[in-house]
Amino acid sequence: MTPDRLPAPATAAARPAAEPVPALEIRDLWVSYNSPAGDVPVVRGVSLTLGRGQLVGLAGESGCGKSTLAHAAARLLPGSGHVTSGQVLYWPLAAEAAGEPVDVLRLTGEQLRQFRWRSLAMVFQSAMNSLNPVLPIGAQIADAIRAHDRTVSRKACRERGAELLDLVGVGAGRLRSYPHELSGGMRQRTMLAMALVLNPEIVIMDEPTTALDVVVQREILDEIRALQQRLGFAVLFITHDLSLLLDLADRVAVMYGGLLMEEAPVTALVGEPAHPYTSALLHSFPTIDRQERLVSIGGAPPAAGSYPPGCPFHPRCARALDTCSIKMPALTVRHAVGSACSVACWNPIPPAQVVGAVLEGEPGAS
Amino acid sequence: MTATAAGGEAIAGLNLEPLEPSRRRLARPRGKSLAGLILLGVFVIIAIVGPYVAPYDPSATSGAILQPPSAAHLLGTTQTGQDVLSQLLVGCRVTLLIGVVAGLVATSLAVLIGVTAGYLGGIADEGLSAMSNIFLVLPALPLVIVLAGYLRGAGPLSVAVVISVTGWAFGARVLRAQTLSIRERDFIKAARLKGESVLRIVVLEILPNELGIVISALLLTTVFAILTAASLAFLGLGSLSSWSWGTMLYWAQNAEAFTIGAWWWYVPPGICIALVGTALGLLNLAIDERLNPRLRYAQPVRRRAATAQGGPTAADVPALTSGAEA
């Protein structure tokens, strides 16, 4: 399937010498799954950069491909999924002087195994089932340590485990507990502790708080923020709830239909969203400082495999033009607002005008 | 530096549900059930027409003693000159009949007790479960032997009943567990609120959802029954008056066919029993895969997907481990 859009802008391909080296760079990634009808692309050319120590939020509705993107970058795609093109580059801190990134997608064997968790760790959505029910959590933490260095003594593993559990607020006394003895919140904190055990430079969090109640959710988010600032790892935080990112993220990327719609520092995104979809998302949840009608986005997101031609959002967009149904716009930098903001839209919202950019409850634009 | 397809095995541990089933993978359960059905069908046909197409009367003796297979006797003869092929063909009916009757009776018992226990809950459940657990744990064959010993000389039907008495417990336990979980589902609660009678709910709402398990239990119990009946007959406890594959083996053992190497006598009945068991087993596996979607989708070992620009594909993703592959 040929991409029906313009090629990516030149700024994404090369890395200007003056810019700081990022931790992780996803370049024009395409990921597909098997199906009887052939390959179904779920991620359709997404480029994303994660700076050192940054917390980047990736927001989007279910099925937009954000989870798939994360799994692909972490080399955790199931056998039915595969990367069809693109690159995932990782710049280890230690090797920064050399300037050569690690091609994550081409790692094999022992190199891949060592890359896992030491460089890139992941916190999954459902901690309910993410912990082995028959092993104590201390053992599961120790597993991660010893998988990468057999020489570490059991005592050292225990100490490290205790240190981490204290760090996340579970308590060192829980080293010998089994997963079923912990509450949902504590289990998720344990997942967090486990992710940090090898001091990774990158942590991908795939909806880590979705399965928790709101109060616990808040605590975990605060915990994540605190840990990140203390230990300095970069975070890719994936969620369908944009509101969570407002206090959490440095930058936010919005995904829809397998493509990035907008990417900007969080204040710019919230203050002046350029993409109609972003604006709609921002207006779909209540905030303290604004009093307005909640607006839902009419229509439904397209299922993978049946994306409309051109921009996937155009059937639900109030600002859609004729071009929108023909060609997908590339992610272009909004120089007017700041060099760090980009949007993929033929008819983005001008900086001053923010309200009224969405159809209320009506599907499809002409 | 191209990526090597090290090891070749796809990530074994990551069977995330694919978006849609691939045509290639769905062939697996179909293959099993087709093979099982065909195999079973062959034997069912033999059971029906066996007595009519058998070349000789299985009990008819003759002077041709212990003959290896020949034109006149395709599977040779026994120690008393009886035709082995005829015995095999005629015996199929009784063997299958005992198995099917025992399977049906045992499964009916299992449905009755298991679903009742699961649905009623409380004391009735405790009592019925205790009873099925006891029958489950009591060793079946010794009990069957003792019972059959007392009922010596009774027909194949008694054998079937005796086997059913010992074989229902396993199905009952599974059905009880399933009924317990279905009972809490919303559509059942809705039916109860509507005031539907218990019988209606059980028969029309619960049982259809358990059909797969009931069939699976039926298949497994039938296999168990056939094997047990054969063992009984072999021990001389079956009904020696009617021909079955187990009876054939009893007479073969009696005449020391095994030591004198009269393989044409004892190999066919044994293989036939195994084949019927295999047929039922394959059908059961196919149903298992149908009920448990996780068993359905196998990852292909090596994916040679066409890629847009020769980039990495799943085939390049190595096995989970470190140095397992070069």
Add this chain to the structure above:
Amino acid sequence: MRFFARRIGFYVVALWAALTINFLIPHLMPGNPVQLLISRFHGQLAEAAVRGLEKTFGLHTNQSLVAQYWGYLEQLAHGNLGLSITYFPASVSSELRASLPWTIGMVGTATVVSFLLGTLAGIFAGWRRGSRTVDAIVPVSTFLSSVPYFWMGLLALTVFGVSLRWFPLAGGSSQGIPVGFDPAFIGSVLYHAILPAATIIVSSAGGWLLVMRNMTVTTMSEDYITVAVAKGLTERRIMFAYAARNAILPSLSSFALSLGFIVSGAIVTEIVFSYPGVGYILFNAVGNDDYPLMQGIFLVITLAVLVANLLADVLYAALDPRIRQGVTS
């Protein structure tokens, strides 16, 4: 520990049920077994034997059923299972004492080996699923587990015993060697046990394999396996500590069912190989209408099965902390 209390309580009840069934069978069967036996032996049963039989069955006709039942239980408490007809005047208990060690030794070992083999193979079959060679093991195991034990045994006997003469045809040990804990005797015992044990292993391993394979495949799609991969654990560690340890639990909890099959197979195997264990004795008992012995064997086998189940429960509790702590979810 509540778990064990419940399980032991259950086994006690099951034992009681077995005892009671044992008692009721002769009373429920058509005809008076003692009369049956007397007529079968054409009145040649000694007076003592007749009295002994009546006592065993509790068939003192001047007592009520309940009283007979109490008498029977009392007898059992003293370890008195009655007198064997086949081996008269030997008692049932002495016959059992002689044959039980052979069964436990050969069948017990074969069962353990079969379980280990089948389970390990099942783990691999599930883990490496997708390759044709590995998946072929499924129909093969189905076939092997459908083959009647006794037939497999007879085949083995014919091929390896008669034709190839590699192994002996019958018995627990060679005739000339006296019983004792010396290498000659033990060697002979092992030599005689190989073929029957191999038969049991080959016939029953398939069942374990299939169950384990299915459970392994199901377990592999659990989230914690994905996490284990993400952590960079070695394949071996994931396969055993994460997948297999969870996958094996249903096998252990349904051990009772599998054991039933194995016991049946063991009995018939002993008969085929004339191995002097409990199954062989049972066969002779059946042939001689030796009801006291038959029922005594039933009791003993039941007891052994219950003990084996208890051991499986212990293993299960050792592996699964949720069971140890009585968690239901």
